[in-house]
Amino acid sequence: MRGHVEGSIVTSLESGEAFSCTPPPLEPRVLAEQVRMLYARAPIAQATVVVNASIVAWVFWDLVPPGSSVAWVAALCALVAVRIGLARAYRRSVVAPPDARVWARRFAAGAALTGVGWGAAALLFYAPRLPAHQMFLAFVLGGMTAGAAASNASYAPAFVAFAVPALLPMVVRLTAERDPIHAAMAVMMGLFGIALAWISRSGGRAVEEAIRLRFRNEALVEGLSAAQERLESLNAGLERRVGERTRELERMLALRMASEKLVEQRNEELREADRRKNEFIAVLSHELRNPLASIRNSLYLLDRAPPGSEGLARAREIVHRQTGHLTRLVGDLLDVTRISRGKVELQRACIDAREVVRRACDDHRTSFHDRSIGLRVEISGPAWVEADETRIAQVVGNLLQNAAKFSREGGAVTVSVGTSEGQAQIRVRDDGIGITPELLPRVFEPFVQADGGLARTKGGLGLGLALVKGLVELHGGSVGAYSEGAGSGAEFVVNLPLAPAPEQPSRTAWTRAGHSP
Numbered sequence: 001m002r003g004h005v006e007g008s009i010v011t012s013l014e015s016g017e018a019f020s021c022t023p024p025p026l027e028p029r030v031l032a033e034q035v036r037m038l039y040a041r042a043p044i045a046q047a048t049v050v051v052n053a054s055i056v057a058w059v060f061w062d063l064v065p066p067g068s069s070v071a072w073v074a075a076l077c078a079l080v081a082v083r084i085g086l087a088r089a090y091r092r093s094v095v096a097p098p099d100a101r102v103w104a105r106r107f108a109a110g111a112a113l114t115g116v117g118w119g120a121a122a123l124l125f126y127a128p129r130l131p132a133h134q135m136f137l138a139f140v141l142g143g144m145t146a147g148a149a150a151s152n153a154s155y156a157p158a159f160v161a162f163a164v165p166a167l168l169p170m171v172v173r174l175t176a177e178r179d180p181i182h183a184a185m186a187v188m189m190g191l192f193g194i195a196l197a198w199i200s201r202s203g204g205r206a207v208e209e210a211i212r213l214r215f216r217n218e219a220l221v222e223g224l225s226a227a228q229e230r231l232e233s234l235n236a237g238l239e240r241r242v243g244e245r246t247r248e249l250e251r252m253l254a255l256r257m258a259s260e261k262l263v264e265q266r267n268e269e270l271r272e273a274d275r276r277k278n279e280f281i282a283v284l285s286h287e288l289r290n291p292l293a294s295i296r297n298s299l300y301l302l303d304r305a306p307p308g309s310e311g312l313a314r315a316r317e318i319v320h321r322q323t324g325h326l327t328r329l330v331g332d333l334l335d336v337t338r339i340s341r342g343k344v345e346l347q348r349a350c351i352d353a354r355e356v357v358r359r360a361c362d363d364h365r366t367s368f369h370d371r372s373i374g375l376r377v378e379i380s381g382p383a384w385v386e387a388d389e390t391r392i393a394q395v396v397g398n399l400l401q402n403a404a405k406f407s408r409e410g411g412a413v414t415v416s417v418g419t420s421e422g423q424a425q426i427r428v429r430d431d432g433i434g435i436t437p438e439l440l441p442r443v444f445e446p447f448v449q450a451d452g453g454l455a456r457t458k459g460g461l462g463l464g465l466a467l468v469k470g471l472v473e474l475h476g477g478s479v480g481a482y483s484e485g486a487g488s489g490a491e492f493v494v495n496l497p498l499a500p501a502p503e504q505p506s507r508t509a510w511t512r513a514g515h516s517p
Contacts, residue, residue: 026215032100033211035090037154038107042087045151046080049114049144053077056140060125060133072124076117083110104155111152112161118144122170128177131303135296138185141170142192149196153203160197167193181302184319188295191326198333206274213270217263224256291322298322333463339470346388346474350502353383353392353424357417360396364404373407375400378416383424386499391471398464399428399492406490407432423477424498429491435483443481444469465492472496 053076057069090103118141127133145163152159167189174186231252238245298315305312338344361377368375385392396415403413407430416427435443446466465481472479477496483489 026212028098028100029215030208030211031104033215034154034208035100035104035107037207038104038152038158039087039090041151042083042107045147046084048147049080050077052140052144056121056125056137059136060127063127063130063133064125068124072117072120076114079110079113079117083114086110104158107155108158108161111148111158112165115148115162115165118166119169122173126170126173131299134174134185135299138170138174138189141166142189145193145196149200149203153200154207156201156204159200159204163193163197180316181299181319184295184323185299187323188292188326191330192292194330210270210274213266217266220259220263224259227252227256291326294322295319339467339474344391344471344474346391348386348388350384350386350499351389351392353385353387353426353496354379354417356389356392357396357415357426360393360400361415364397364400367401367404368413371404371407372410373404374412376412376414378414380416380418382501383417383419384499384501385424385475385496387475387496391475392496395468395471395494396426396428398468399426399494402464402492403428403430403432403490406430419498420495422498423495426494426496427491429489431489434486434488435481435490436486440481440483444479468492468494 053073057073061069086106121137122141125133125137127137145166148159148162148166152162171186171189171193174182174189177183231249234245295318298318301311301315302319305315358377358379361375365375400413400415407413411431413428413430416425416429418425444465446463469479472494475496477494479492479494482491482493
């Protein structure tokens with residue numbers, strides 16, 4: 001319907017008379033609008049470069065030869081002047097859509113040179129024996145890169161051109177220190193850059209889609225307006241051609257109503273996409289900020305705690321734990337992307353679901369014990385499936401983490417394994433906060449989290465259940481969520497196709513583990 005309205009609002013309203021409303025090519029206009037947004041944000045971004053460069057030079061004034069600091073600031077200021085001049089030239093010129101790519105490349109080249117300038121700060125101002133100054137320099141480079149992710153969101157190559165030369169020298173310099181703390185900082189900065197690149201890419205796609213939808217909607221409105229004007233111009237002849245034109249007007253009215261409904265639908269989709277994008281960015285920022293803050297505080301303690309002290313060991317443990325947390329966040333994002341693109345390869349083997357569930361429960365039992373939550377495992381007869389053991393363990397682990405997150409202290413979680421109607425069935429039931437009827441249909445969608453404070457305080461990006469659904473469906477199974485509402489607990493049921501039992505199942509190993517078949 002939309003393609004018909006956009007491409008062929010050509011209506012013959014009178015014999016021998018017609019009009020056509022064919023919009024110009026869409027993609028060059030989209031790129032031109034993206035470039036316009038880049039140059040519109042350029043003055044504020046360049047002012048930030050001058051201010052932050054001056055602050056950095058002031059902080060390191062006593063540590064670096066003044067001439068070097070002044071030369072570095074002067075070079076950045078000169079580059080800022082050139083880029084501001086480029087922005088003015090863009091605003092004075094009449095840029096046709098075919099010329100937008102040239103202006104985009106010029107902007108990306110300026111961003112790359114600015115990134116090189118900031119990357120040089122890692123070589124010029126790095127203070128090997130002053131951790132506080134190292135952290136300050138890393139903070140400034142990370143902040144400038146984060147700012148570039150926002151200001152260059154409409155054109156991803158510009159952000160990449162800035163981020164790589166800005167962050168890479170600092171990562172290399174930290175790695176060269178050859179100690180665990182600096183290595184952790186280097187890994188964190190690299191992960192931070194990757195996360196920002198992903199955010200910038202997602203934001204850029206959202207902006208591009210918003211622009212594309214806007215132009216399409218404008219084309220629809222223009223076409224409908226032209227049709228309406230044509231209809232009004234023919235009112236004088238309606239009296240002599242009532243019968244024939246009544247059917248034509250009815251058709252046009254139906255087309256208009258369908259088009260307006262389509263416009264409203266697209267606008268609603270755009271609003272929903274924008275809301276989901278904002279929620280995800282907010283959650284991701286929260287999840288990145290918390291471990292970074294913990295690592296920063298730990299580095300502060302590492303700099304001051306006596307060697308061999310309990311505080312020193314605790315600070316190191318926090319750094320390693322938070323680094324692992326960030327690694328898991330990035331891993332979840334990559335898993336969701338691989339599943340959506342069909343890039344996950346399963347290493348299938350004939351396995352007993354009982355053993356996979358038992359080991360997964362043993363691995364997560366400590367987290368339940370720490371919150372005084374009971375974990376009960378109910379296992380019946382054998383449940384052989386043809387599946388990837390690692391991925392099935394990941395499914396069970398995600399469900400256990402979800403149950404622990406939303407169970408109250410002192411609650412109970414029950415995990416059961418059995419068979420039903422030719423399916424191996426894994427059930428995870430808790431008596432926690434439950435799921436509202438509004439959330440239940442969307443609980444397996446990526447980035448969906450329960451409303452209120454509990455989900456946020458427990459962390460996470462809302463990807464665990466999405467990964468469960470994707471991995472189970474890759475195995476040809478299904479997963480469902482059931483809850484009677486808030487405060488009534490929840491139950492998740494995984495169904496996997498049963499496989500024939502192996503000719504000689506390992507009954508000895510199962511018996512040694514303390515189970516009976």
